[in-house]
Amino acid sequence: MAATTTNPTYKLDLTSSPHVHSRWSTKQAMWMVVFALIPSIISAVVFFGFYQLLIIAVSVGFAVGTEAAIKAIRKRPITIMDGSGIITGLLLALILPPNFNLAFTAIGSVVAIGIGKEIFGGLGYNIFNPALVGRAFLQASFPVPMTTWTAPNYTVDAVTTATPLSAFKFDKVAADLSDLFIGNIGGSTGETSSIAVLIGGIVLIGAGVVNWRVPVSMIAGILVFGGIFYFIDPAAYPNPVFHLFAGGFLFGALFMATDWVTSPLTSKGMIIYGLGIALVLVIIRLFGGLPEGVMYAILFMNSFVPLINRYNRPRVFGEVTK
Numbered sequence: 001m002a003a004t005t006t007n008p009t010y011k012l013d014l015t016s017s018p019h020v021h022s023r024w025s026t027k028q029a030m031w032m033v034v035f036a037l038i039p040s041i042i043s044a045v046v047f048f049g050f051y052q053l054l055i056i057a058v059s060v061g062f063a064v065g066t067e068a069a070i071k072a073i074r075k076r077p078i079t080i081m082d083g084s085g086i087i088t089g090l091l092l093a094l095i096l097p098p099n100f101n102l103a104f105t106a107i108g109s110v111v112a113i114g115i116g117k118e119i120f121g122g123l124g125y126n127i128f129n130p131a132l133v134g135r136a137f138l139q140a141s142f143p144v145p146m147t148t149w150t151a152p153n154y155t156v157d158a159v160t161t162a163t164p165l166s167a168f169k170f171d172k173v174a175a176d177l178s179d180l181f182i183g184n185i186g187g188s189t190g191e192t193s194s195i196a197v198l199i200g201g202i203v204l205i206g207a208g209v210v211n212w213r214v215p216v217s218m219i220a221g222i223l224v225f226g227g228i229f230y231f232i233d234p235a236a237y238p239n240p241v242f243h244l245f246a247g248g249f250l251f252g253a254l255f256m257a258t259d260w261v262t263s264p265l266t267s268k269g270m271i272i273y274g275l276g277i278a279l280v281l282v283i284i285r286l287f288g289g290l291p292e293g294v295m296y297a298i299l300f301m302n303s304f305v306p307l308i309n310r311y312n313r314p315r316v317f318g319e320v321t322k
Helices: 026-036 038-048 051-073 084-094 102-114 130-141 164-171 177-182 194-207 213-232 240-245 249-256 267-287 294-302 305-310
Strands: none
Touching: 026 038, 026 084, 026 194, 038 051, 038 084, 038 194, 051 084, 051 102, 084 102, 084 130, 084 249, 102 130, 130 294, 177 194, 177 240, 194 249, 213 240, 213 249, 213 267, 240 249, 240 267, 249 267, 249 294, 267 294, 267 305
């Protein structure tokens, strides 16, 4: 029998479950998301002006600064370069109305990081998407600025306009699908151009940074649930394709709902999660008081992720069904 040798320098790392593996490190994945958001940033500038870059700078700056300050207070290592704080600030900026107040933007970033992320313990522990927490706070605190939309191709002194969802909900006027696809419509700065969002989302899915099951199940759900009401009464309810491209659905499906921390771990769980978001969104859009509901739908389903993970655990090897 051949003699065996051991390597005394080898160390076995014991970590708690779940053991999820990816060829991307957290830092690499975060910066890939930044790269994938470039088309949406460009569309925001093209359609709403260079002022949007200032909003992005303020949002990112206060997000990173808040994270660094809280880490310092807690005497924890400052992990700014992992990109998570930058992502939160960037996502928040892109889901705000064009030409939004800079002071309110800063407040939203502080809340997003402080309450949406660090209060839970930091990256990997938060149960809600931090950027959406920041936006929800702004929506509740400053409802008028958060629902004041400017027409595209204007700058700071632009005239106000209605979003396609508002126009249909209150006036039954449907926007042209080509405008929805290109982005020449009113809405949040980074959400209006479907083609820009899709380009970034396809990059993330192709690179394996996000799992395709969440956005695909959301898209299938919005088409099915929206289609049911459309076929019941086409005059009262919008075409399901309108649901798909209007508002922040695609941006939410590709950049918000796919967040590693706040989405389910299993394939089945991701599908349940995506379908749940789509169902809640359709209910809010058609029967709620607000024309849009992507933010609330994702946050609502974020709260169910622990239960989804609990009841969709992978089967243990060797387990015998009773």
